[in-house]
Amino acid sequence: MLPKATIIPLSDFEDEQLLAIKPTRTAGEYCWTCTPSIILYSIRKFGLSNCTYLDADLFFYADPIVLIEEAKGASVIITPHRYTPMYEDSESGGTYCVQFVYFKNSSEGIAVLEWWRAACIEWCYNRREPGRFGDQKYLDLWTTMFTGIHVLEHLGGGVAPWNVQQYDFERKIGQIWGKELASQQLFPVIFYHFQALKYAEKNSFTLAGGYAISDNDIEFLYKPYIRVLRDAGREIRLLSHSLKFHETDRIPRITTSLRRMFKLYVFGKFQHYYHQSYFLR
Known part of the structure; x- marks a missing residue:
């Protein structure tokens, strides 16, 4: 296997x-x-x-x-x-x-x-x-x-939720490129650390555990990864239809105890919902 x-x-x-x-x-x-x-x-x-x-x-x-x-x-x-x-x-x-x-x-x-x-x-x-x-x-x-x-000095080695705010991303010549906003330095993205990304409910994900993630980050970093997770899930399900990965059978608990924005990203259309002043706990 x-x-x-x-x-x-x-x-x-x-x-x-x-x-x-x-x-x-x-x-x-x-x-x-x-x-x-x-x-x-x-x-x-x-x-x-x-x-x-x-x-x-x-x-x-x-x-x-x-x-x-x-x-x-x-x-x-x-x-x-x-x-x-x-x-x-x-x-x-x-x-x-x-x-x-x-x-x-x-x-x-x-x-x-x-x-x-x-x-x-x-x-x-x-x-x-x-x-x-x-x-x-x-x-x-x-x-x-x-x-x-x-x-390591290469900025493309170690992009992560705690530093991604310093960069913008784009795709060109079949490669994801980052640009450091402070210096305007361009670099190829080698890997991203998807710390705190979790299955939330069935085909939905929560992202970065309180770190600020932009639409640009989602488009060029998160969407490709979620597509790969989806494809891997399909492949695994061919071996066993009983596997549920990390999915839960209930809607994630949402509380207003902290005034923060929570985004829920869904497979397929990658539709995202903005819950103003809500935080997922």
């Missing part, structure tokens, strides 16, 4: 250290805890020359090889959040995002992975403490602790 994927069960890489702390973490926290462990396991088990961690909610509009090539032989690549000022969260959430993280099978790359693994085993929780948040805030230390770390 997935000829290009190698499925690795937890039991293949869980060792005594992971199993010892597993009861102390929620399911989500344990997933974060395991991030460096599964990367390190994959490199060693399969003899990989490199391994790139990807969040599951990334969508690629172009070949990411340009991001690897930018690093010019570095052993580790990390991607900055590039927060829009109104969403600045570096102090608490981290300067860098665990979304696209590249590791080379080198002494430098393995040293970072082994340190990250030990740190996550010691502490990895879904709460914010000074210098710590999940598996993510640890990345802030890497540029000073280790050599061979490259901070």
